[in-house]
Amino acid sequence: MSHATATPSRRRGKAPRRERTRGQRIRRIILWTLLVVVLAAGGTGYWLYSSLNGNIDGVDLDKAIGTDRPEKLPTSGTNVLVLGSDSRAGANAKLKTGNVSGARSDTALVMHIPEGRKQATAVSIPRDTLVTRPECTKTDGTTVPSAKRVMFNSVYSLAGPACVVKTVEKMSGVRLDHFMEIDFAGFKGLVDAIGGVDVTVDQAIHDKSSGLDLAKGTHKLNGTESLAFVRTRHGIGDGSDLGRIGLQQQFMIALLSEIKKQDLLGSPTKSYKIADSLTSSLTTDSELANLKALAEFGRSLKGVDPATMETIMLPVQYDTADPNRVVAAEPQATQLWKALRTGAEIPESAKKSPATGGN
Template identity: 65%
Template structure:
């Protein structure tokens, strides 16, 4: 755990940003024509946060025009994806989570990533079936999604931060398979061979054009490339997503109605949102509102954490740094340097 936390985190942060940018670029590129495909609204899954979370348990909105968006990158491991990780693990998990704060004016943004191994207090929640899930202490953050679903993750983040979550966007990574096929493939370049170990993809070093099926295997490959660690897999996912963004930008999607439809169809199937965003028009408007945010100036920070004293393979929220971070976001102030320091960095 020490080695993982002391390694540079730029790749992890960039992956989270690229996940969001992928959704925004897709929505923004296709948005101008999506009104003609109103029936695609039915592809979008949604979660009614107001119904799932008791109003009196939620933090108040501080700045009416600011927006706080919880972005989850989900990894469904049931059914077709199970073979990529060598076993059917029921349900889904969310190993990527970030709270994106966009202040009034929407000219900048701050993304706070929450480490998956952080031990937190899970509040009492309702799961996707409306059943009550009791509160619990010292549970891993990424277990909340698996046990109780995305609404409980929202409630957990609100309890953790004291910040009202305005919108929720979940990007199903497996959903990018359809996007790759809609684009006609994505080109990636490897500087070393991928051996195909444990059911992974076998590729020589060099440039390859991947279809949707191979792209999904590519981003799930762990043991057959590099050091076989999860960090290595994150690097492959980052590489693939950057290549996909490049493909989207260079294609004349709006000039090709058939491809626009396929891209919109695949994109909506990959998303789950809160009910306020669960339409093509709402998503397009949201994408346009984000266009003023320059990703080059987006500030990315990690929630300050320290090693747990009982289990060194887990981390806990570091204080007072975390409170300083959340307070800066609530009041739209610059995040102080002290709030960006994680004691766990020192190992």
Template identity: 70%
Template sequence: MSRERKASMPQDSQQEPSVAPRSRGRRIRRIVVWSLAGILVVCGVTAYALYSHLNGNLSKVDIDAALGTDRPKNVDNGSQDILVLGSDSRSGANKGLAGGDTGGTARSDTAMVVHIPAGRAKATAVSIPRDTLVTRPECTTEAGRKVPEAQRVMFNSVYTTAGPACVVKTVEKMSGIRMDHYVEIDFAGFKDLVDALGGVTVTTEQAINDKDSGLSLDAGTHRLDGTRSLAFVRTRHGIGDGSDLGRIGLQQKFMLALLSEIKNQGVLNSPTKLYAIADAATKALTTDSGLGSLTSLADFGKSLKGLNPDSMDTVMLPVAYDKKDPNRVVAAEPQAGDLWKALKADEPVPASAKKSPAQGG
């Protein structure tokens, strides 16, 4: 018996070292697995928090519910038409940026219909002068108040009187084109977006000196921060005849410069910069319900990745000075009708439809 015990002892001592490494290996694997799980949980919570924050920044308007069926037919030819408004609330963060009247009344300071043809490789942006006299259709405000039809009202007063859905309805009545989406950006958000980019570079062919907007630029190339960019797109007395028509050229120039800046910086390749820009942009935006989530906006943005600012055509709605009030303009025919007709058919705008009798100097 004693010999058997002695003989077995070396066998036991030989097995013991093999048990410990397996135990340590299992412990290491468990630590790695739980560490990875913890990292994934933290990353998931962080990603969700970031998504929720950006998504919560967005404001939206249910255009479809507000307008119902009283709209142009939705032509399914693959193109997209978006009404883009720059709003001037003259209150809150915008109060110090607006200049002049600070009564708190919201106004649409800038308006563009952006037509993106099927294929998404080109786009046409049509600026509507805010001093254009239009027929405002009967509308219902967000508060449920009925606003009757009115003729010869200034285009930018529609937003003040009846809200964004009525602006969409007015543009659809003017153009005969159904707007697929609505995007609104306010003054303060615009400033923050430019600052998040680190500024935007523009080139001016002539000096600009506008006491009202505070903008003073020599002819040449300039890097503008958010505050000066805002003054640039708002200036009207420092260029042309001092009307809104001269300012439209600056707004279109800046829009192309902004798009080029985003593309040239490779924003999508820098998560930190992308988040800063997304935070500024979503705080500034009000959209229709179809674009009213971060996911929808991102998907829409991806669909436009082939769009190049160099291929964007910028046009002013052809207008003529009003015969009764030379300080106002009206849509010039047949040019305006031909422009809308081309966009509706998803065809290039003919050169004749881009000529405006009123140029604003």
């Protein structure tokens, strides 16, 4: 696909080409604004670009996982694993994230972006889901043996993000083209950088554990409040992790919508602040571990409207041996993963979770 900019023809006898509207031009370059600004600044700009580029940690999935992976999508669609880690170290120690040491994948979403890049689907995997962890190689070269009936969010703390990718691929048969991880501190900083996120709750939420105290209605949440919102479990539903997933999905859509409508073009300083907050706590696969690749990827998703994103929880049911844990519900889970593998429409039956009595 050519990216050359079309200019109106001035030759006699030919009608001038239609110019892009101001809105179209802004949308086309909004994700490139930061890159253009820093490069145009000469030496200082190069330093800023290098600084942001150096913020991003990258993981070589092919090297870490090996060649035993599912086939890629038969279409031009893309699957991305998005992880939110709950590290209690460093800046995160100041947040109300509990007293447990180490880190776990507190939030896990499989984002399916279909061919045509119009409507995305996000599948949440409950962190208390019992899964089979495949044999994995840690970053220090040691091997973690396979194990059955382990909590999904324990895979991250034991063997790292590449093993989480491998676990999801084994349980779903879905090839994950990319993964992105952001920790709690980065999440808080990103929300503060964009000036907060609006959410609407249908009922009051009071959760002493997360520190969230919201009346019924619409609220603009700052970074600390947003973190409490996505971690709340005792103030909503049955108090389990399953109730929290609905809030996480709601907030994800609100956050993406807010970022999309930000006037980054009119505020280079704000662009840098957002980029610095995000990249400082961002880990991706090695293919996306630089600003140019991230901008290209973001540009490819410009047609996706967060407001139309379909959010689904992996169908689960309570484990018969341990009612505090859940397992994938069949045949719904198999139907869901098959739809993502083939690019087919997800059947309604695959969107129902017995553990929640429906959707």
